[in-house]
Amino acid sequence: MSPAEISLARRRDAPRLAAMSRRLVEAGLEPSWTAERIERHVAHDDSVAIVAKLRGETVGFAIMQFGDTTAHLNLLAVEPRVRRAGVGRALVAWLEESARVAGTFTVDLELRAHNAVAERFYRALGYRETGRIRGYYQGAEDAIRMRRELAVALPTLPAG
Ligand SMILES: CC(C)(COP(=O)(O)OP(=O)(O)OC[C@H]1O[C@@H](n2cnc3c(N)ncnc32)[C@H](O)[C@@H]1OP(=O)(O)O)[C@@H](O)C(=O)NCCC(=O)NCCS
Known part of the structure; x- marks a missing residue:
């Protein structure tokens, strides 16, 4: 299990997350995930933006947007120095769980x-x-x- 602590991003995280996106996701492209765009996702009810921290330092983040039937994973990045330690898996698991809670069982x-x-x-x-x-x-x-397709856990019915 990842030792990273996951929490909701705050508006003030937006510039840092935009910089991470430029460096880790959009390298070589014209940056499209500006701080303003990320801030809109942080604030909007249809989106969830989360950060992963290790010893108080932001080492990863992810943004997901909910549609009627499908949730869309918009952005995900983990700092190279902490990769292969389960941080990315933990971020996605957190978002998938929030999709299930919202009644959305497909992530694309x-x-x-x-x-x-x-x-x-x-x-x-x-x-x-x-x-x-x-x-x-x-x-x-x-x-x-x-x-x-996220698995739906069916309730176990009592026998008989
Ligand atoms: C993709 C990314 C988010 C993965 O983050 P991570 O924290 O290193 O991933 P995890 O440690 O949770 O890995 C989970 C599993 O994915 C697979 N995996 C991850 N990195 C891998 C690699 N370099 N080679 C092969 N398999 C890999 C493995 O099966 C791993 O499980 P294991 O370590 O038990 O074998 C990270 O590499 C990253 O930020 N890349 C740059 C940004 C990016 O590509 N974002 C996604 C597209 S928007």
């Missing part, structure tokens, strides 16, 4: 087609490819679309 996402690490990560978490979108990232890079 797009990732950069050349991001083999993220593809392996999402596959390990049960996500499956549902398609590819040519030029999705500013016409410069394709996207892989992935999806996970």
Whole structure:
């Protein structure tokens, strides 16, 4: 289990999360996740933005947006120095649980087609490819679309 502590992001986290997104997710692209855009997600009822902290230091974050039937994982990043320690898995598990609580049992996402690490990560978490979108990232890079159907835990009925 990851030792990271997960909590809701606050508006004042937005500049730091935008900088992490530029460096860790959007490298080589025109940055689209500005502090203002992230702040809107922090404030909006249809989105959940969370941060992972280790010894008080922000080492990862994720943003998910809820639609009527599907939740969309918009952003996820973990600092390189703490990777492979379960922080990414813990962030996604937290968001999936909040989707279940909201009654949303499908999560989808797009990732950069050349991001083999993220593809392996999402596959390990049960996500499956549902398609590819040519030029999705500013016409410069394709996207892989992935999806996970969240298991519904059925109540155990008493025998007889
Ligand atoms: C993708 C990312 C979020 C994973 O975060 P992480 O904290 O390192 O992931 P975890 O430690 O929770 O890994 C969970 C599982 O994913 C798989 N995985 C993660 N990184 C992997 C790697 N480099 N190679 C192979 N499998 C990997 C493994 O199965 C791992 O389980 P294990 O360590 O028990 O074998 C992180 O690499 C990252 O921030 N990348 C840059 C940003 C990005 O690509 N974001 C996603 C697209 S928006």
